[in-house]
Amino acid sequence: MAAAAAEQQQQGFRPLDEASLVAYIKATPALAARLGGRLDALTIKEVGDGNLNFVYIVLSDAGSLVIKQRAYFEASALQKHRGLCPDHVPEVYHFDRAMSLIGMRYIEPPHIILRKGLIAGVEYPLLAEHMADYMAKTLFFTSLLYNSTTDHKKGVAQYCDNVEMCRLTEQVVFSDPYMLAKYNRCTSPFLDNDAAAVREDAELKLEIAELKSMFIERAQALLHGDLHTGSIMVTPDSTQVIDPEFAFYGPMGYDIGAFLGNLILAYFSQDGHADQANDRKAYKKWILKTIEDSWNFLSNYGINTKMGMGKHTCPLYTTAFVELWNKHKDGNGEAYLPPIYNSSELLRLAQKKYMTSLFHDSLGFGSAKMIRRIVGIAHVEDFESIEDASKRASCERRALNCAKAILKGRRQFESIGQVIVHVQSFDRD
Amino acid sequence: MAAAAAEQQQQGFRPLDEASLVAYIKATPALAARLGGRLDALTIKEVGDGNLNFVYIVLSDAGSLVIKQRAYFEASALQKHRGLCPDHVPEVYHFDRAMSLIGMRYIEPPHIILRKGLIAGVEYPLLAEHMADYMAKTLFFTSLLYNSTTDHKKGVAQYCDNVEMCRLTEQVVFSDPYMLAKYNRCTSPFLDNDAAAVREDAELKLEIAELKSMFIERAQALLHGDLHTGSIMVTPDSTQVIDPEFAFYGPMGYDIGAFLGNLILAYFSQDGHADQANDRKAYKKWILKTIEDSWNFLSNYGINTKMGMGKHTCPLYTTAFVELWNKHKDGNGEAYLPPIYNSSELLRLAQKKYMTSLFHDSLGFGSAKMIRRIVGIAHVEDFESIEDASKRASCERRALNCAKAILKGRRQFESIGQVIVHVQSFDRD
Structure with a gap:
């Protein structure tokens, strides 16, 4: 260090x-x-x-x-x-x-770590819109959509010094899971072959190389850098994001993917937490809905169809990513100058292209984060707390196969709804 | 400043x-x-x-x-x-x-600026391999293919301070040609409609936005930053690259594209320099051959088929980009760790993917550099020295239309040979 x-x-x-x-x-x-x-x-x-x-x-x-x-x-x-x-x-x-x-601030009780809430089966009705709000604001306002190149490069230079944390991420997310590495582990012996298959999957390795390069090279926004469900403290009314010690200028999809990917892990872990009192079926639906809403609220797509469906959807209207973009399009942002993107139709096309690219990046990074939690060094409590190793392995295998397929096919997804269908299709042995 | x-x-x-x-x-x-x-x-x-x-x-x-x-x-x-x-x-x-x-060093006579040599119709038989050598080495050795993340981010942070020069490039290459800007000019009145068409081309504007973001955000290697034919001094035996005052960490394709794009401009200007003594037809073929060789030597593709065709192709074998990659694959480079890319077949696939992406980036940036030289503030002597404005406009229009088509369709090109065919198809009124 x-x-x-x-x-x-x-x-x-x-x-x-x-x-x-x-x-x-x-x-x-x-x-x-x-x-x-x-x-x-x-x-x-x-x-x-x-x-x-x-x-x-x-x-x-x-x-x-x-x-x-x-x-x-x-x-x-x-x-x-x-x-x-x-x-x-x-x-x-x-x-x-x-x-x-x-x-x-001490984030006082009854706040708990979101991951623990997800394991306990607690619904957080405001989570999707709070996190969409957080991600939209922190990412948009630290990007070239809002800032001049001069300010942007100042920030980039500052956070280049947090390189030790970036190196750690590179190793545990983008390297170790795809090679024989000392501290890799998996639910053995059940997943030994699955872990070996990851290390022998040429297509997966070509995709992860692209994401790794993007992670290091692309200074798109000031990221949290470790936005999994253990970095979020919640009550039903409050959502607080903590521990940005991995913060750096990187690709936005890395933060968004970390959040969505860890929700998908939580989804696949639920069968391991089901019991006679609670089969977790309703809760699994809530997790999928939260994944879908998080992206839709963030990207602001589908807001029109959701308006009025619930008391919590309206506030998002003014804070989602594309709304922020529209609101600040005449500001200092270097990326899309108003005299060039000079009609609402053209701006809409540019935004659609930008958000589609961001969506695919998020799916790529999200699935990479899932894979590393199953065959890499650091596992998640969602799975670790399933005592029956055979049952845990079964949950993990579904998540792993789902993630591999998303990583390879991410550019084919056109909406988060399609991803949800895809996730469900892996939810069986 | x-x-x-x-x-x-x-x-x-x-x-x-x-x-x-x-x-x-x-x-x-x-x-x-x-x-x-x-x-x-x-x-x-x-x-x-x-x-x-x-x-x-x-x-x-x-x-x-x-x-x-x-x-x-x-x-x-x-x-x-x-x-x-x-x-x-x-x-x-x-x-x-x-x-x-x-x-x-004072680059002494008989060295002249390459652009002046191209206008005079002088062939430089070593130009392609010298420039491939220069680009391969400067780009490879300052990228994550060769360096650790720590060293890379140190360099990135250092050059973030050259932001004023980057801002100038952003404005003149990626912004002004696509809007009404005070200092834009074109060969008027002949190209007035062509310039207006650039400002109204939604597809072009969506593509240029992507390239502009990549230019600012993506720290892939330490670029020269202004690698046009006016930054290169030549004799038939010597090639010297000067004036890297725009140097910064950016996408490799920006340097490669600058060089190739300016050669294509030189190609389209030749009809304006033809006279009874020299119709420039042979010279145009040499320029196309130089474009093709420059990329092929750089990328090292097609070397096998070229081996032995001339005395100057062999040395490249050991200096081209992919050769450098193979030679240094067990070094400190962070991007492709040997325990992951652990078979020659997998490494070859990774290299092919990398070089294809670099090729498309180069075509994108190269065509952006062409467009800005025809409808932006700073024009090139290749065209400016054609006294007959009507003839000049005709040459410029072909180059402009060619560049627009490359920018929009760059991902469809699979080889530099296809690009050459494409360039020739625009070489008529």
């Missing part, structure tokens, strides 16, 4: 422990105020992964916050995305560059 | 005039030595454009060099590309960051 080491050597950096953390908070009015000044009986919980991040939840009688260290790009992306989408990004109270320290 | 202004304000910068230039050379051993120490009777010619660059040719009895000021990215790219391809990039003798000054 050369970057982290360099950061440590910055003047003024010292890793905090609980005692020095309290002293730091006392000396920092922006943080002390969030705890209501009640600093003598703080409860401090260390919740970091013991590796890259020091993470503390700090509670007083009168308030709460989270402190993270070693998190420059996370802080930077949080602040940027929070400015663009305050409803779904937690507030940063304080950032200390020299200490690589952020003090931020 | 905010970047240039900032550069001027750097400590130590002062613009040189002839007197202070001589003093600078006397105080700089690396430069004085190149003039054989004969500094008392220097001949100095100011050959800059009076705008961005101060350029001086300095001659003594015993040597020569060129001094340029305001050229940080040019110096940086020259040094990088010279290291990769010393045969076709002039040597940098001295670089002074604070003064934004480079001292470099």
Whole structure:
């Protein structure tokens, strides 16, 4: 971790422990105020992964916050995305560059990690529109659809330094699953042949090469960089996106695909969580509906047919990606200058082409994220929590085969509805 | 020019005039030595454009060099590309960051600008293989086929600062020709309707948007950035690429397309230069052959069928793009890891896919470069030197129609031979 080491050597950096953390908070009015000044009986919980991040939840009688260290790009992306989408990004109270320290909102209970909610079978009726809102705003406003080339390249240069995190992603998403790699694992012995088949699939390898190059080369927008269902905290009313430590300028489809792909994983895991009390059939339908709505709300297609179907669909009308584009088409955005795209029909055609390309990118990256969670190093709790290995393998195999087919055939899909039909067609042995 | 202004304000910068230039050379051993120490009777010619660059040719009895000021990215790219391809990039003798000054080789007569040679009807039998060599090496060795992500992103971040030059390109290549812009011009009144048709061509505008986004977003390799036939100095034996002041990390096809597109412009201009002494028919065939060979030598396809056809085709065998790829496939390149692309058949498929995509990018960018030279601000001497405006317009119209068709249909071409046939089909009224 050369970057982290360099950061440590910055003047003024010292890793905090609980005692020095309290002293730091006392000396920092922006943080002390969030705890209501009640600093003598703080409860401090260390919740970091013991590796890259020091993470503390700090509670007083009168308030709460989270402190993270070693998190420059996370802080930077949080602040940027929070400015663009305050409803779904937690507030940063304080950032200390020299200490690589952020003090931020503690996302309090009853918020839970979305992935856990999906495993428990909880419906989140606002999830699709909240996430569409988040993705539309963070991606659109950090792209050349909204920014001048000068501003865009400034951002690109800044986040080039987060290269260690990008390298990690490259390895675990785009490389290891397609080769014999030390830390790859799968539900053995059931999926051994399936994992071997991935390593021998020439067509899949040609597709993943294209996505890998796009991931590294294409600075389309400032991404969250790790937008799976473990990076989202939810209640039925609230959706908060956290942990953008992998933030970088990359292809938009990587964020969108991460979210949709992890929902598809959740879908295929449901049979493993079904029991006599709940066969999960209705819940599976809700997941598919959420996948479909997320893309449709984001892309703003099909809004007309959905208007009035429910109280939650209308607000999207003004925040979806294409709506933002229309609203800001006369701004500083470099990509589509009004004197060139000078009729509403031409602009509509350009938008359709752009969104189709984004759709196919999202499907590609989404399926790559699915594959790596089944045959790569890091698995997901959706499947891991299925105790019966044979049953787990069966769920995983369906997801894997579905993902392989999407990755190879993604350019044939014309709508998210077709993808949903495709997903369902793999939902059997 | 905010970047240039900032550069001027750097400590130590002062613009040189002839007197202070001589003093600078006397105080700089690396430069004085190149003039054989004969500094008392220097001949100095100011050959800059009076705008961005101060350029001086300095001659003594015993040597020569060129001094340029305001050229940080040019110096940086020259040094990088010279290291990769010393045969076709002039040597940098001295670089002074604070003064934004480079001292470099004076490309001596009988070298002339290639564009002038093409207008005069001079054949350069080594041009195709020299340029294929230059493009293969500079592009391959600055891409993820050869470099780690870490090194690649360092380079990307560095050249993000050359944004002013990128913005200029965006405007004159990808924007102005497709809208009413103040400085657009064409051979009026003959081409007025043709220029208007470009501004009303929805299909063309959708394609140019895709290329423009790729130009800004896709950091595939360190490009020359302005590789037209005016940036190349030639003799029958020597090919030297100069003036990379637009250098940045962009799509490889932009450099390749610039070169090929300008050769196609030269082709269509020939009828305007024909006279009773020389109908230029043989020369036109040579240009087409040079276009075809340049791509084939670069991509290394068809080498087998060409082997032994002439003394100049063999050396290419070891320097073309795919040969470099094969030679360095076990190096640090991040894009195609050997444990994944683990059979020669699979690697060949990956290379074919990569080169096909590069071919289509090159055709797209090449045709965009042609269009802008006919209906945009900056025209080419190939056409401008045709005095009869009606004849000039006729040549330009063929080139324009050819370029429009390539831009729209580029993905249908499977070989450069098909492109040549296509070009010839437009060579009539």
